Amino acid sequence: MPQGKPPQVPDDGLTTRQRRRSxxxxxxxxxxxxxxxxxxxMALRAWHVGWPIAVFQFVKSPKWRVGEEAAFQALGCSGVGGSVTWHKMGEGWSWIKKPAGEDHAANAAEGWAQVKRDLLAERYAFYVLDEFTYPIHWGWIDVHDVVDTLKSRGGTQHVVITGRYAAPELIAAADLVTEMGKVKHPMDEGRKGQAGIEW
Amino acid sequence: MPQGKPPQVPDDGLTTRQRRRSxxxxxxxxxxxxxxxxxxxMALRAWHVGWPIAVFQFVKSPKWRVGEEAAFQALGCSGVGGSVTWHKMGEGWSWIKKPAGEDHAANAAEGWAQVKRDLLAERYAFYVLDEFTYPIHWGWIDVHDVVDTLKSRGGTQHVVITGRYAAPELIAAADLVTEMGKVKHPMDEGRKGQAGIEW
Structure with a gap:
């Protein structure tokens, strides 16, 4: 609702323009x-306004996001819009269940360390931390470190974090939280995933 | 969950491959x-598998979706992936409230008539009917006509419908329904929309 009137104007001493840029x-x-x-x-819009974008996939299957990755590669090479950098933190994780093996935890921690370096360097304007809630949920990454890092980030660096089980601390720190609720899913009817729909 | 095991396998005489293509x-x-x-x-994935895509915007403001439209134009011209056709059914609608004036209803009805023609001709493989729930909700388009048309569509034509107030008949007919619930929004804190984030 870009042209809507907010229900209240905060007493923070900022102009609307400044708040728009926060x-x-x-x-x-x-x-x-x-x-x-x-x-x-959302990253499509960030691309359109010319922002450098970084995607950090805290992933579980090499099959996933192939369509998105190909699309953003094509957009990044299109000569217009922002640049796109795509990071994969680990391959072959299970999705919901915690995978065994210390290497997954190490991969996730390393991925987060990279995000921290990039935030500190103000390297990108738009970050997708895809499925980042899971390594937090599994205790591999300290949520307080995440919240502190995000709260103290400089410049104009927007961050989107996805995944189930978002920690309450993360939700408290967020500006925009959407809960995607399952009403009905084809797998309930016994269908399996489809190319072009699921990946 | 493309590689997941569905909780039950339907007794519909179809193979997994056939079900994958439904x-x-x-x-x-x-x-x-x-x-x-x-x-x-989702349309990014459809683009990646090479499907012809159509977006029908049942819109309210020319400002909206500019980023997405520019991105899909760039993708459609990239020489890889599927083609993208972008239709705008009307401009300047209010978002949630029913706008006054008969022209909006006529625009919406005309847009839906175009969707019907395209479905009948099997012109596209992936349709985004953006904010299509509103003209149904406002009584401009008959939900039974929508459901009957969608149920009888031929070929492989995937359809995604977005918007608040989805009619129960539409939800009943859908394979995949997600409810996006607002947990927290920057406007609650008095912020207004931002370029790159909201449009």
Whole structure:
């Protein structure tokens, strides 16, 4: 609602213009579909305004996001819009269940360390931390470190975090939180995923 | 969950391969953010598998979706992936409130008539009917006509419908329904929309 009137104007001494430029931390959580998909949709707008974009996939299967990655590669090379950098933190994780093995935890921690370096360097304007809630949920990454890092980030650096089980601390720190609720899913009817729809 | 095991296998005489190819009707509804954004994210995957895509915007402001439209134009011209056709059914609608004036109803009806013609001709493989729930909700388009048309569509034509107030008949007919719930929004804190985030 870009042209809407907010229900209250904060007494923060900022102009509307300054508030428009403030950093946004968005969290897409819940058990339904569309959490990551909406984050990539947001990245389209970021691309359009010319921002450098970074995607950090805290992923589980090399099959996932191939369509999104190909699309953003094509956009990044199109000569217009912002640049796109795509990071994969680990491959072959399970989705909801905590995978065994210390290497997953180390991959996630390393991925987060990279995000921290990039935030400190103000390297990008728009970050997708895809499925980042899981390594936090599994205790591999300290949520207080995440919140402190995000709260103290400089410049104009918008961050979108996706995944189930978003920690209350993360939700408290976020500006925009959407819960994607599952109402109905084809798998309930015994269908399996489809190319072009699920990946 | 493309590689997941569905909780039950339907007794419909179809193979998994056939079920994988069946049409999907998805509905993104609820009061939260991400309904349209996730639909455009899905369209990235459809683009990647080379499907012809059509976006029908049942819109309210020319400002909206400019980022998405520019991105899909760039993708459509990239020489890889599927083609993208972008239709705008009307401009300057109010978002949630029913706008006055008969022309809006006529615009919406005309847009729906075009969708019907395209479905009948099997012109596209992936349709985004953006904010299509509103003209149904306002009584401009008959939900039974929508459901009958979608149920009888031929070929492989996936359809995603977005917007608040999705009619129960539409939800009943859908394969995939996600409710985007608002947990927290920057406007609650008095912020206004930001370029790159909201449009």
């Amino acid at each position: 950093n946004v931390l968005a969290v897409h959580t819940g058990t339904g579909k569309g959490k990551s998909t909406a984050a990539f949709g | 049409n999907v009707l998805a509905v993104h509804t609820g009061t939260g953010k991400g309904k349209s954004t996730a639909a455009f994210g």
